[in-house]
Amino acid sequence: MTTTFSITDIPALDDRSLRADLEALLEDAVNSGASVGYHAPLAPHWKRAFWDGVAGLLTGGAHRLLVARGPEGELLGSVQLSLCTKPNGAHRAEVQKLLVFTRCRRSGVARRLMEALEETARGLGRSLLVLDTLKDDSGEPFYEATGWHWAGRIPGYTVEADGAFHDTVLFYKTL
Template sequence: MHTIDRLSAEEFDASVKDLANLLVDAVDSGASVGFLTPFGHEAAAAWWRAQAPAVADGSLVVWTCRDGSGINATVSLALARKPNARHRAEIVKLMVHRDARGQGLSRALLAAAERGALAAGAGLLLLDTETGSTAEHVYLTGGWTRYGIVPDYAGSPDGTLQDCSFFYKHLTAAG
């Protein structure tokens, strides 16, 4: 049984260790989420702790998926701060532990983030992902529109430059 919850600032602080474990697993399994190997738990926890002010002020919203063993997936929503951009937000750090993949957790977390975006007044979502990745397939089949590919945009965990696909999705209250 999996439960998806939006983390309060206090819950976020208490979840940093589990979130760090998930981030390390993502990097170790080859996910292009902004970090290079070797990447350890201390660095992962420090990165998550650095997000705490944004979680506390509401500009970063974090959802987690838990099972009996702890956090096995997460997604974050970065709300735009500029006055002329408050209608949009960015999906960041969608990660599913390698042992929990293939269970629909990405789609469930994306649905939670989409509902959260609408509740915050953001009807346009943006994201980027490695071209050709499993994540890209999730977006292509989940109602997202790819609007471009940038060659050599980001490095994979081993530092190899990879193409990146950029997506958007217009949200409606009806889904």
């Protein structure tokens, strides 16, 4: 698996090729069971609508998108940072949608994306990050292993593909 890759902060989603790659990334994540708001199989309109939403958030300036690319420029993964815009929250941000292609998992891509995201947050004056993940999902031990602190559990937060309600776990990290 690729161990050489770069992380880029994407200011706008106007590159059609990147947009197609991001849609494929979301589809891969959903079809492999990731709890990112959608159920498999992911319909094409959901892929477009999701990234249209992200594109709109990027133009507002309070949202960041980081992507990891391999040595040939191929997309490996992405993560988002949503900056709190309220006066009492100018020190915090929320991590959203850490996505890594299944073929690239366990190769350091997610860890490097999170490190770059934390550095981006620091550069923007953010000192507190929060995120949520599905209880008992692979994300939970990953976040614990990378220095995140368990903050609590919300029962029945999502309805997963099995039709059952599932809990989510909240994490935070002080930078």
